[in-house]
Amino acid sequence: MKVICLYIVIMILLIELRGISPNNKNITKYMKAARQFAIDYIDNQISNEILNWTGK
Numbered sequence: 001m002k003v004i005c006l007y008i009v010i011m012i013l014l015i016e017l018r019g020i021s022p023n024n025k026n027i028t029k030y031m032k033a034a035r036q037f038a039i040d041y042i043d044n045q046i047s048n049e050i051l052n053w054t055g056k
Helices: 002-017 027-054
Strands: none
Touching: 002 027
16 A cells, blocks of 8 residues: 555656646656656665565
8 A cells, every 4th residue: 555655646746746747748758767766666665674674
């Protein structure tokens, strides 16, 4: 659930802060970048949790 909320927030920020309109011809590029950002963030959080669990 936390991941889904984060993804939605990232998408909203990209669209609102950058002024990206759904009619923009580059919207697919922006959406792909946002998805990759979310994936990288999630991977980092998982890695951090594993490191915390193992005490490293």
